[in-house]
Amino acid sequence: MKVQSKKDGVSSVARSQEQNEKMRLERKEQIMAAALREFSAKGLYATKIKDIAEYVGMAQGLIYHYFKSKEDIFTELVTDALDKMNDAVIELGKMPLPPHEKIKAAIKQLLYTIETSERFNQTCCLINQAANSTALPANIKEVIDQKRDVPYRELAKIIAAGQQEGTVVAGDPQALALVFWTSINGLAIYKATRQNNVTLPDAGILINMFVKEQNNGKN
Amino acid sequence: MKVQSKKDGVSSVARSQEQNEKMRLERKEQIMAAALREFSAKGLYATKIKDIAEYVGMAQGLIYHYFKSKEDIFTELVTDALDKMNDAVIELGKMPLPPHEKIKAAIKQLLYTIETSERFNQTCCLINQAANSTALPANIKEVIDQKRDVPYRELAKIIAAGQQEGTVVAGDPQALALVFWTSINGLAIYKATRQNNVTLPDAGILINMFVKEQNNGKN
DNA sequence: GTCTATATCCAGATAGAC
DNA sequence: GTCTATCTGGATATAGAC
Structure with missing residues (x-):
């Protein structure tokens, strides 16, 4: 028996269900954040459910009210991470910029993110x-x-287009894309695994590796 | 009571001790090789002693006649790996070549090794x-x-020297060294974790990233 | 040196009270 | 929803026969 409230047309039953659902999602988020911390530092097998639970401040068994298994948390995190990365790269491809400007923008953005976002790293x-x-x-x-290969493929397309226009350095696009992501990834990991005093390259160094000299001016 | 053989002055007791020791070392080598395979693919905690033993073809318990613990095998492997890498880099620094030639030689050598040596990867x-x-x-x-920081430091020195001579691209040497190793490392890992059909960059692409154009000619 | 069998421990997952 | 207590399986490491 659902009772419609006169004010907003939403039953109190539905309201509290909604709120419960919201709280449940918030709790899941907490667990995911803790799990990201632990998994990223220790991997799937060295991370214990207890570690995650302790970090959130809940009992070990309670995790299983929110997730079916440890693998499930890991899978969800990895899927999300790859999806977001891939979406961002596809967005980059669609930006209304010439290829070499896409590359420059990506490098600047990525270095800034590595510098400021522990979560990204x-x-x-x-x-x-x-x-x-x-x-x-x-x-x-x-x-x-x-x-996992989406970023390589998408960036290779951009690089190839830039080479057509003569603004991007020569070399197999797939191989250049490989070096690009390998570097970005390595820098993020380097930053994440050293306490501090890390000198990241400034954007110019990386831009020079992929964009031809005459197209390197600030803008 | 040791009996000296007249022929070679080595007692038969000592001889067989030597041979035993040699066989023991060979067996340890077999275990280390298998462990490298397993650990490199799965990490310390996901690798089970049983995996290593099966790969060598011995009983699980027998591993413990050669190593005190799983961690011990891992530690020995990692120590060896880092030592060899560091020795090679220090050798590079001592070679009688101008800095930019050291960099070119290192890139060629490393790419060739990545291409051909599964073990290196x-x-x-x-x-x-x-x-x-x-x-x-x-x-x-x-x-x-x-x-782990030795290669970064040694390469940064070479890069700085090359910049003095005007043959190496501009930028913080430490940061350039970081990009260098991050790329090499990433390529090796990429190669190791894909079955086949991997297009590695050719040496020219990487050389162009670190050595100034006019010093890039083949030699 | 090599094996089989086993003691021991630890962590994932579940059960059940509150 | 949350906790404590527990079941259960699996892996390290050891013991002991051959």
Whole structure:
């Protein structure tokens, strides 16, 4: 028996269900954030459910009210991470800029993010952990295999277009893209795993590696 | 009671001790090789002693006649890997070549090694596993902290010297060294974790990123 | 040196009270 | 929703026979 409130047309039952759902999602978010911290630093197998629970401040068993298993948390994190990364790269491809400006914008943005966002760097570490382990459950491996090459492919397209225009350095686009992501990824991981006093390259150094000299002016 | 053989002055007792020792070392080598395979792909915690033993073809318990613990095998592998890498870099620094030629030689050599040596790539994966995990026993972490920055420092010196001579591109030497190793490491890992059909950059692409144009000619 | 068998421990997951 | 207590499986490391 649902009772419609006269004020907003939403039953109090529905209201509290909504609120419960919201609180549940918030709690899941807390767990995911803690799990990202732990997994990114220790990997799937060295991280114990207890570690995550302690970080959130809940009992070990309670995690299982929100997730079916440890692998499930890991899978959800990795899937989200790869999806967001891929969406961002696809957005970059669609920007109304010439190819070499896309590359410059990406480098500046990525370096800034590495400099300021601990979470981003943790995410890179997580992807690194996931992508370089053959010990993961099959369903996670599938997700990774499907999604991890998107950034390489998308950037290779941009590089190839830039080479057509003569603004991007010569070389196999796929190989250049590989060096690009490998560097970005490595910098994020480097930053995440050293306490402090890390000198990241400034954008100009990286831009010079991919964009031809005459197109390097500030703008 | 040791009996000296007249022929070679070595007692038969000593002879067989020597041979036993040699066989023991060979067996240890077999275990280390298998462990490198497994650890580099799965990390310390996801790798089970049983995996290593099966790969060598011995009983699980027998591993413990050669190593005190799983961590011990891992520590020995990581220590060796870092030492060899560091020795090679220090050798590079001592070569009687101008700085930019050292860089060119290193890039060519490293790319060739990545292309041809599965073991080298596994070693890079192992170092990656080790260097990016906070979950390791304290003694391994110490080893890593002491040794892992040597290549960055040594290469930064070479880069700085090359900049003095005007043959190496501009930018903070430390940051350039970071990009250099991050790329090399990333390529090795990329190669190791994909089955095949990997297009590595050719040496020219990487050389162009670090050595100024006019010093890039083949030689 | 090598094996099989086992003691021991630890962590993932569940059950059940509140 | 949250906790404590517990079941259960699996892996390290050891013991002991051959």
